[in-house]
Amino acid sequence: MYLYRMPFKKLHPQLQEKLASFQIESPTPLQCKSIPVIKSGxxxxxxxxxxxxxxxxxxxxxxxxxKFEAVGNAPRAVVLAQDKERAIELYVAFLAYTQHTPLRVYVGHEQLHVDIQKSEIFMGIDILISTPKSMNTLFLMNGVSISELKIFSVDDAEFLVKQSAYAAMLSITQSIKKCQYVLYAEKMHPMLRRFEDHFMEYSKKIRL
Known part of the structure; x- marks a missing residue:
């Protein structure tokens, strides 16, 4: 077992084992700054x-x-990606960490019929990876329960500056009463900053 510098040694033991198996010995400067803050909720x-x-x-x-636990049927984590290709990339990346664990990861996109997504999600998932349009359609059709949602992350959030994606994000988040949001981007675009007036109130900004 590798000896980890902060903040890896504060992570769940199964994550530490996975990182060791990937020979990831220590966090990047960004991870040192961001993981403790994100963990605070x-x-x-x-x-x-x-x-x-x-x-x-x-x-x-x-x-x-x-906590590497499968709980109930409704997703407890949502990850939003720019498009189908990126959503699938993230799905594969998550599977590297979740295989041989109880966690259920699901990926959806607009090329997959919404009725199929609804029926597969209904069977029970923990992490939902999707695109803005697909996610918004699911929400409008009551195709996914948000009652247990704990964390909502956006990968490479620059795509949200496009009007259609921006509007979809606002529509999605209006339905969520309580949840932690984490937006990742290369730069803080003025359009992203506008989210502070909606669901990103009292947010912390971490820059590298």
Whole structure:
């Protein structure tokens, strides 16, 4: 077992084992700054350059929040991605950490019929990875329960500056009463900052 510097040694033991198996010995500067803040449960804007560890941070903090437990049928974590291709990439990345565990990860996108998504989600999931349009359609059709949602993360959130994605995000979050939001991006775009007036109130900004 590798000896971890903070904040890895504060993560769930199964995450520490996974990191050791991937030979990831110590956190990046971004992970040192962001993981303790995200673990506290507050809303966070996390901005850092490409290849600084944002995606791994998203995965680690999501899995740590869910404690590697499968609970109920409704998703307790949502991850929003720009498009189908990126959603599938994130799904594969999550599976590397969740295989041989009880956690159920599901990926949806607009190319997959919404009725199929509804029926598969109904069977029970813990983490839902989706695109803005697909997620919004599910919400409007009551295709996914948000009653147990704990953490909502957005990967490479720059795509939310597009009007359609921005509107979809606002529509989605209007239905969620209580949840932690974490937005990852390379830069803080003025459109992203507008979310502070909606669901990102009292948010912490972490920059690298």
């Amino acid at each position: 507050i809303n966070v804007f996390c901005t850092a350059p490409k290849d600084s560890g944002k995606t791994t941070t998203l995965i680690l903090t999501t899995l740590n929040r869910l």
